[in-house]
Amino acid sequence: MTTSKQDLREYLQDHLLVGDGAMATQLHRLGVPVGVSFEELCLSNPRLVHEVHDSYYQAGARLLETNTYSANRDSLSRYGMEHKVTRINRQAVSLAREAAQGDAYVAGSIGSILAGRVRKKVLDEYRDQYEEQAIALLHAGVDGLILETFLDLEELLLAIEVIRPLTPLPLITQLATLEVGRTRDGYSLTEAFAQLKTAGADIIGLNCRLGPAEILRSFETVQAPKDALLSAFPNAGRLGMTDGEYAYKSTAEYFGQSALRLREQGIRLIGGCCGTTPEHVKAMADALESLEPQARTNPDEVPGERPLVSVTSVRDQDRPSIVDKVKSGTTIIVEFDPPRDLDADSFLEGCCELHKAGADAITLADNSLATVRMSNMALGAMMKSRYGIDPLLHLACRDRNLIGQQSHLMGLHALGIDQILVITGDPSRFGDLPGASSVFDVTSFDLIRMVKQLNEGVSFSGRPLKQNAQFIVGAAFNPNVRQIDAAIARLEKKVEAGADYIMTQPVYDAESIKVVYEATKHIGIPVFIGIMPLTSSRNAEFLHNEVPGIKLSPEALERMKRVQGEDARREGIQIAKELLDTAVRYFQGIYLITPFNYYSMATELIQYVRQQSAQLKVPVQG
Structure with a gap:
């Protein structure tokens, strides 16, 4: 030829x-x-x-x-x-x-x-x-x-x-x-x-x-x-x-x-x-060889320009999401870590107590600090089916490749679990199985964007799906940094990728709460400010000196040094309440992090937030 x-x-x-x-x-x-x-x-x-x-x-x-x-x-x-x-x-x-x-x-x-x-x-x-x-x-x-x-x-x-x-x-x-x-x-x-x-x-x-x-x-x-x-x-x-x-x-x-x-x-x-x-x-x-081209004849019918989907998993109107709730009043998310062993009963008991106390959603980490814990997907399904508790599951980029991530999300969709928080995840080498591989096929920005693609009825590969997913996607924000402007720029990219709400790392002084409010008030989606009660002086020093993304105020560190045992927990709760006094004036979204699964500390703080919110008569001050 x-x-x-x-x-x-x-x-x-x-x-x-x-x-x-x-x-x-x-x-x-x-x-x-x-x-x-x-x-x-x-x-x-x-x-x-x-x-x-x-x-x-x-x-x-x-x-x-x-x-x-x-x-x-x-x-x-x-x-x-x-x-x-x-x-x-x-x-x-x-x-x-x-x-x-x-x-x-x-x-x-x-x-x-x-x-x-x-x-x-x-x-x-x-x-x-x-x-x-x-x-x-x-x-x-x-x-x-x-x-x-x-x-x-x-x-x-x-x-x-x-x-x-x-x-x-x-x-x-x-x-x-x-x-x-x-x-x-x-x-x-x-x-x-x-x-x-x-x-x-x-x-x-x-x-x-x-x-x-x-x-x-x-x-x-x-x-x-x-x-x-x-x-x-x-x-x-x-x-x-x-x-x-x-x-x-x-x-x-x-x-x-x-x-x-x-x-x-x-x-x-x-x-x-x-x-x-x-x-x-x-x-x-x-x-x-020696053949001539043939004229193109298009088919009579072709698939639609966009995927044909049937939305069958719309969230019940009598079960509004945290994004819906926060628009009308103070909304509380409580983090409660899955167990590190095979006993789920104590964990589920704690979830029930948090739910009774008034938590709007209970969020479960995804093997936080790269430490192996029970599957948050399994526990979230049990919480939802047995007790009617709304789970909010963390989804780390670390542990699953893209095949596993989409499969996991499809499973969540099938279970009716639609509230997630996308995070990067701590590197495996710092966890309890340091020989494990960290996958990180995608960044948190990428995964947020790809979850939103599932919401449009399109798989990660571009294949049309028969249904839309209905995921409400959160993103994490660490305000405990030297350059807040750089952190805000990173946060804005997550919002651009499609994040529906933000959950912050815990803060430990009132001034930081105000700084976070001023820095994030322009982004246009709800922000849940993180508060985690301290349990002891050692706990405070560990968080301040060794855990990425957490920074305690000098006052908090000093106050915790003065007390021990049960008094230390009481002081930790008191510090948290003082922070919440400021937080409820600036944020309608509160994110309480339960330390060491001491859910009684979290239930007391849930009740305190409800009381303070009800008593708050003045509008949020900018």
Whole structure:
């Protein structure tokens, strides 16, 4: 199959075009180990890279992609090569051009910078990197650019926005989906394709992640824009373990058959992605030889632009959330830690006493201080089903990967537990199992955002769900820092991510309560100010000197030094009451933290808050 080397867009109007296959797969087959920069080989072993290009050309590929998928500053910095962006990209074009022998197109490959990771930066920060790589490729003389393997439509649109003004050359844009028919950030392919064309993409398609069958199904259910040029570069099936090694299953023969099916969908540029080899490409080229492209016929019916969901778990009107309650009066959340052993009865007894005393919700930590405790999910379900007590569960980023986090949240939804507090979580090495791994797939900002995505009826992977979740998501705030402005900026990002309310670390002087009020009164969501009674002088010194996020006032430390035993607890309660006198004037949300599961201390403070709130006659003073 040959080309006349006319403009790629013009050529595809009347011709099919076979693209190449996987660069990394072939380099690995030739002995390059995993864990090195494949792109840097353009400089250190150019002959090997040229050999791969040539093998695809000889197999029948007439569009060769440069070996630059990850040749951006962010990816190269992992190897200390961020200063080689321009050199690598320019050399990569030279190598592909040499192998193209004058009658194959050379497309400059630009991959997603997120590359499958969860978004942890503002996407605008990638603008300079896309521009830097695109300029290097364009100056080296490519026939067009291929923007590939973008899981998020929003990142791909940003890349087009940056690159389109730089060149009139063809832009091939390819999304990668984790689920058939929808991007990771929740867009249907119909909507995504339309936005890509409007943004300036010349050729629109899919690559990576899915094999031929699922790529085909994706095109069968999408309404492609009128007269759009389409591309498809599927993986060689799903990655799996074969004879003790990871491998892709799809054979070359199967790929040849699949190319014919993709042609029937009106796709004109067909190649391969992960796991594909020159053998796969040859099978496609042979199958498509001498065939003309087919016109695209969109399906009569396609899924809706947004997930079709049925909301069946709306919170009962007679069971308002803490966010609803705090709008009309003082609302009290009480933290009561799950047990460190297998006895749940004492814990549940304490929950009942706190509930009777007037706690609006009881919050359960998620293995606080990285110390193993009974599952807060199991205990929350028991509290709710047996006693009608509203649980509020902490959700740490530390212990579960993204698979576990979504599974856990789906379980909470099934149990009707919808109030959660997202926290980072203390590192495992400081807990009672220091050899355990800390996962931290995402930050607290990311997890808040992703929980809100479940509320929209979209899974973490972008798959539409049959129901909306109904989570009310809280975020933690530590006011006990030297630079309160920096802490507030971090808090504002959590609010921007979708937090519905805030719970603070405990404060131990009245002035700090006022500072927190002034610093947070602009954020627009309820703030629950943290108060934790002290139990002894040693407890006070430990909290002040060893526990992150807690800082006691000199007065509190001195007062606790003067007393011991039961008198120390009474003094701790008295200090807490004095703090609450100030807190109820400035905050309608009170967060009481029960020390050492001494729930009698918390019940006394709940009753005190109720009394003081009822007696409070003056409005909050700013």
